[in-house]
Amino acid sequence: MPFLKGHGTENDFVIIPDHDGRLDLTAGDVARLCDRRAGVGADGVLRAVRAAVHPEAAQEADGAQWFMDYRNADGSVAEMCGNGLRVFARYLRHAGLVRGPEVTVVTRAGLRRARFDERDPERGPVTVTMGAAHLPDGAAASVTVAVGARDWPAHHVDMGNPHAVAFVDDLAHAGPLREAPVVRPAAAYPQGTNVEFVVDRGERHVALRVHERGSGETRSCGTGACAVMVAAARRDGRDPAVDGRPVTYAVDVPGGRLEITEAVDGTVSMTGPAVIVAEGTLAPGLLTSED
Numbered sequence: 001m002p003f004l005k006g007h008g009t010e011n012d013f014v015i016i017p018d019h020d021g022r023l024d025l026t027a028g029d030v031a032r033l034c035d036r037r038a039g040v041g042a043d044g045v046l047r048a049v050r051a052a053v054h055p056e057a058a059q060e061a062d063g064a065q066w067f068m069d070y071r072n073a074d075g076s077v078a079e080m081c082g083n084g085l086r087v088f089a090r091y092l093r094h095a096g097l098v099r100g101p102e103v104t105v106v107t108r109a110g111l112r113r114a115r116f117d118e119r120d121p122e123r124g125p126v127t128v129t130m131g132a133a134h135l136p137d138g139a140a141a142s143v144t145v146a147v148g149a150r151d152w153p154a155h156h157v158d159m160g161n162p163h164a165v166a167f168v169d170d171l172a173h174a175g176p177l178r179e180a181p182v183v184r185p186a187a188a189y190p191q192g193t194n195v196e197f198v199v200d201r202g203e204r205h206v207a208l209r210v211h212e213r214g215s216g217e218t219r220s221c222g223t224g225a226c227a228v229m230v231a232a233a234r235r236d237g238r239d240p241a242v243d244g245r246p247v248t249y250a251v252d253v254p255g256g257r258l259e260i261t262e263a264v265d266g267t268v269s270m271t272g273p274a275v276i277v278a279e280g281t282l283a284p285g286l287l288t289s290e291d
């Protein structure tokens with residue numbers, strides 16, 4: 001079974017080309033692949049399947065050719081992965097499956113577009129459209145994030161997947177993040193959540209640490225960076241829909257920097273690196289359902 005390894009701002013993925021959708025990739029398979037000692041090692045898996053042959057994608061595809069089947073390192077399924085989407089697009093181009101300047105991909109959160117850099121489409125940054133952020137009203141809007149004895153008010157932001165964004169004085173206050181922060185009320189996130197801790201770095205410039213649902217602390221989270229950008233913009237009194245102009249923030253993550261823009265129609269786009277670092281063959285028997 002062939003595989004590739006890639007990363008976007010050091011959020012790393014095992015890519016499994018399963019174009020005809022033959023694999024029954026179990027949670028155990030994914031956990032074995034992502035294991036950093038006994039497996040390839042990664043924060044998640046991107047399985048590349050033709051949209052037409054995948055039951056979750058065929059109805060939604062609207063002409064899009066590829067479905068990104070994203071799984072967290074513990075084998076759980078997630079709706080979206082922003083860094084994964086850039087890496088997925090890079091894989092499609094690297095494999096010669098896409099030749100044009102952009103590609104539309106089916107994800108569990110809907111259709112998402114990736115655009116390659118005009119000057120260097122093979123290695124340059126990739127820009128992905130991430131849909132609009134949804135900030136729930138009412139009881140679900142204000143949540144609290146706690147780590148040990150500290151807690152912070154947080155913003156509930158949905159980027160297709162769930163986020164709790166807490167502005168803190170110092171990223172070190174989040175501690176080692178070996179365990180998931182406690183988020184209250186738990187009922188605000190029936191499927192669990194990703195948690196971002198954020199500090200200011202300057203004008204329209206923030207930095208974050210993230211604890212990802214299903215993967216633990218990672219070096220970057222694309223959907224998380226987008227959720228942070230929108231929460232920071234609102235906190236700073238900026239709303240493109242009201243102001244009539246887009247706004248861009250630089251979001252530093254432990255693994256690099258992402259540039260994120262919210263357009264007047266609410267669409268969030270993110271630009272950042274997408275790198276393939278290795279290609280190889282999995283040992284026979286690593287995946288339970290391999291032919």
Ligand SMILES: N[C@@H](CCC[C@H](N)C(=O)O)C(=O)O
Nearest residue numbers: 078081082083161221222223
């Ligand atoms: N690292 C990803 C997000 C992956 C999914 C997340 N852990 C979840 O369960 O929602 C990103 O770059 O967005």
